[in-house]
Amino acid sequence: MLTQKMEIYWAVKEMAKDLGFADSGCAAASEVSASVKDAYLYAKEAGFFAGMEYLHNNIEKRFNPQLLVDGADTVLVFLAPFSLPQGCTPPEGVSQYALGEDYHQVIKKKLFQIMEMLESRIEGFSGRAFTDSAPVLEREWGVRAGLGFVGKNNFLISPRCGIKNFIGTIICNAGLPPTVEMEPEKAACSAGGCGECTRCLDACPSGALCRSYTMDAGKCISYHTIENRRLKEDLAMGVVPNLGNRYYGCDACMDACPWNSRNLPGWKEFHTNRPMLQQARYEWWKGLTKEEFKANFKGSPILRGGLENIITALEWGRKQGNNG
Numbered sequence: 001m002l003t004q005k006m007e008i009y010w011a012v013k014e015m016a017k018d019l020g021f022a023d024s025g026c027a028a029a030s031e032v033s034a035s036v037k038d039a040y041l042y043a044k045e046a047g048f049f050a051g052m053e054y055l056h057n058n059i060e061k062r063f064n065p066q067l068l069v070d071g072a073d074t075v076l077v078f079l080a081p082f083s084l085p086q087g088c089t090p091p092e093g094v095s096q097y098a099l100g101e102d103y104h105q106v107i108k109k110k111l112f113q114i115m116e117m118l119e120s121r122i123e124g125f126s127g128r129a130f131t132d133s134a135p136v137l138e139r140e141w142g143v144r145a146g147l148g149f150v151g152k153n154n155f156l157i158s159p160r161c162g163i164k165n166f167i168g169t170i171i172c173n174a175g176l177p178p179t180v181e182m183e184p185e186k187a188a189c190s191a192g193g194c195g196e197c198t199r200c201l202d203a204c205p206s207g208a209l210c211r212s213y214t215m216d217a218g219k220c221i222s223y224h225t226i227e228n229r230r231l232k233e234d235l236a237m238g239v240v241p242n243l244g245n246r247y248y249g250c251d252a253c254m255d256a257c258p259w260n261s262r263n264l265p266g267w268k269e270f271h272t273n274r275p276m277l278q279q280a281r282y283e284w285w286k287g288l289t290k291e292e293f294k295a296n297f298k299g300s301p302i303l304r305g306g307l308e309n310i311i312t313a314l315e316w317g318r319k320q321g322n323n324g
């Protein structure tokens with residue numbers, strides 16, 4: 001039985017590789033550690049979730065995947081690279097993760113293919129696929145699956161394939177052996193760390209990385225430009241210092257990280273809008289109707305922030321002397 005599960009483990013790994021995932025791993029679906037819970041509850045109590053009310057919900061399910069998916073015993077974790085190919089300049093003002101198709105859809109399609117394979121090989125298989133769309137502590141599962149460590153900038157960092165990776169998970173009843181047993185050399189990936197480095201903390205323009213491993217979303221430019229529906233008022237109140245020319249997200253704490261040298265080239269689906277965004281300036285955005293905005297960015301993460309926030313951010317930046 002174990003041999004069969006080991007074979008399926010390697011079949012998942014092989015299929016993930018064929019589908020383009022940079023790495024994959026497996027962990028037992030049990031409760032997260034006390035230190036992970038404490039860090040989450042501390043951030044919640046300190047108000048670091050800002051207006052993201054959904055982070056206050058389903059906390060027990062976040063801490064225990066068995067409460068999220070009936071009968072779960074296995075968490076499979078997959079890294080999908082989104083880095084631009086070498087020599088390709090990213091457009092200004094917009095976060096790299098948003099340059100292409102919506103990663104939720106792109107990644108889930110591939111996770112469903114893996115689930116179909118598991119269904120065909122495991123009697124009574126059941127599971128659910130997630131990509132940043134449910135109460136799942138994805139970075140923690142990446143660590144437990146031997147894929148990397150959480151950096152001081154709060155991203156999952158893989159010593160094998162860098163920092164610019166989306167995380168997809170399948171929580172299921174496959175009963176597969178964990179990566180730390182199947183590939184013991186990977187334990188070192190989770191045990192890695194930032195050492196004395198503080199580049200991300202130093203690079204954060206707004207002081208949102210208030211201390212290592214802790215991010216105050218209420219000060220974070222990514223949160224404000226993408227999620228905040230009161231951006232105009234908050235900008236006027238000085239809540240978002242040093243916005244610069246950013247109008248959708250912020251990559252400063254990610255770009256500062258030396259582990260970028262390990263990034264693998266991202267999937268082409270994640271860059272489809274790059275040429276259009278490279279040309280986009282304030283006048284272009286200002287001239288778009290809501291319908292044109294929706295048509296241009298159909299199936300893109302950029303729809304989430306909304307046209308109004310983009311224009312508000314750009315207008316603020318121009319007032320501050322930027323010319324984006």
Ligand code: SF4
Nearest residue numbers: 204220221250252253
């Ligand atoms: S995304 Fe930007 S503002 Fe937010 S923590 Fe990172 S560097 Fe700071």
Ligand code: SF4
Nearest residue numbers: 151152194197200257
């Ligand atoms: S920039 Fe340095 S401190 Fe920050 S996550 Fe990367 S290695 Fe860690």
